[in-house]
Amino acid sequence: MNKTATATLDQKYLWHPFTQMRDWRKSTPIVLDRGKGSQLWDEQGREYIDANSSIWTNLHGHSHPKINRAIRNQLDKVAHVSALGLANAPAAKLGERLVRLVKPRTRFPKTEPRLAKVFFSDDGSTSTEVAIKLSYEFARRTGRSRKPRFLSVDGAYHGDTVGAVSAGHINLFHKAYSGLMFKTDKVLSPHCYRCPFNKAKPERADARNYRKCNMECIDKVEQTFEQRKKRGGNYAAFLVEPAMQGPAGMIAQPKGWLSKVGAIARANGTQIIADEVMTGLGRASDRMFASHSEKIQPDYLCIAKGLTGGYLPMAATLTTQDVFNAFLGEYQEFKTFFHGHSFTGNPLGAAAGLASLELLNSKSGAKQRKNLAARLKKYSEQLWTHEKIGDIRQSGCVLAVELVRNWKTREPFELAEQAGIRVCNAMAKRGVLTRPIGNVIVIMPPFCTTKVQVEKTISALSNSIAETL
Ligand SMILES: Cc1ncc(COP(=O)(O)O)c(C=O)c1O
Structure with missing residues (x-):
């Protein structure tokens, strides 16, 4: 992945929240450029699913015509x-x-x-x-x-x-x-x-x-x-x-x-x-x-x-x-x-x-939330086959997957091992963006996320765990 001019500027001037800046400066940052629905694109045109709703904020998807119009x-x-x-x-x-x-x-x-x-x-x-x-x-x-x-x-x-x-x-x-x-x-x-x-x-x-x-x-x-x-x-x-x-x-x-x-x-x-x-x-x-x-x-x-x-x-x-x-x-x-x-x-x-x-x-809003919660539940079931998953907990449209060294003993990974960070980096390579909390992977996409996008998100998570841990 090539570093864009924006990435170079960012690394020279910015200080990011909750981020070890030494690691950040060594990385090749993803520079997000535009969004539509649950999808985001970087400056080089690569496509991602916004699986944590841009740090738990976005409800109805990016660039929603109704919200855009209201702001304009x-x-x-x-x-x-x-x-x-x-x-x-x-x-x-x-x-x-x-x-x-x-x-x-x-x-x-x-x-x-x-x-x-x-x-x-x-x-x-x-x-x-x-x-x-x-x-x-x-x-x-x-x-x-x-x-x-x-x-x-x-x-x-x-x-x-x-x-x-x-x-x-x-x-x-x-x-x-x-x-x-x-x-x-x-x-x-x-x-x-x-x-x-x-x-x-x-x-x-x-x-x-x-x-x-x-x-x-x-x-x-x-x-x-x-x-x-x-x-x-x-x-x-x-x-x-x-x-x-x-x-x-x-x-x-x-x-x-x-x-x-x-x-x-x-x-x-x-x-x-x-x-x-x-x-x-x-x-x-x-x-x-x-x-x-x-x-x-x-x-x-x-x-x-x-x-x-x-x-x-x-x-x-x-x-x-x-x-x-x-x-x-x-x-x-x-x-x-x-x-x-x-x-x-x-x-x-x-x-x-x-x-x-x-x-x-709206009625369609309520339906979207219901569908998303049901799909997160359904597709996350398959994750239990992973030995490195200790707990999967869901509340409404929020899914959390806790990574452990050994599910039979609940033994956690040391924070310094960056298990969550490594899995999320591997997910990004598969076109799914989210951020871990220590060893917990958070899946919380916008309500408009489709069935195919949920499937893709869970499959990226599953493959990333298999590859990384
Ligand atoms: C439960 C809860 N309270 C408060 C905050 C702080 O919100 P903000 O980052 O917008 O200041 C957060 C942020 O993640 C949160 O999750």
């Missing part, structure tokens, strides 16, 4: 105006649509909150940062706590800003910044495949389906709340990635975990922050939001990545009227939420978001 129409009016003291139509409409969208369709316990207000920001990290700050201040203003503290899940990832990092529990990413962070507590992650309480011997199936345990992960949550109570405190909020903890390695939660853990949080008067940055908008469950599959309506719902269909950076934090009211007052009381970004409520992003929500809500 808005561009002819105005690209950006400030949301500080000014309004714009696309942002206002998107706010209204989101509030409608997050209303659970089925009967929900009356005690669950009603989400009524939308705070826009730029990306997943800022959406969780906003939720943390709102919850912190809400706890103080309502007298529930003078020093609010947060609880999250082991392996949690809520973004890279300092508040989000503080609530995160992935040592590799977060430990270096411990001096910058505020203290948060964590509970055991419900990771059936590697759970210390799971007594089952490994089988050729999703570990959630053959686990032998008494759901001790839930007892542990209860105990954590009790310990906090004994110390005379309470948690302001419990942060959770519903259905699947993404950056921890696509850890899929067993059915019932979130509803039980949510009920414990509620019983303790703790708010729930649902980080649906990855899982929301139909991605990781049969509902629009994974929290709803577990009959949980959070106090804060964080949406990003796919909000604009994955076309522009925009995020939203939805919350309740009660939280909103806690920030109302006379000007001189300074109860204002002093937080915001230059591009908050960006009209181009909002226009794209409106078009994307229309596609999501």
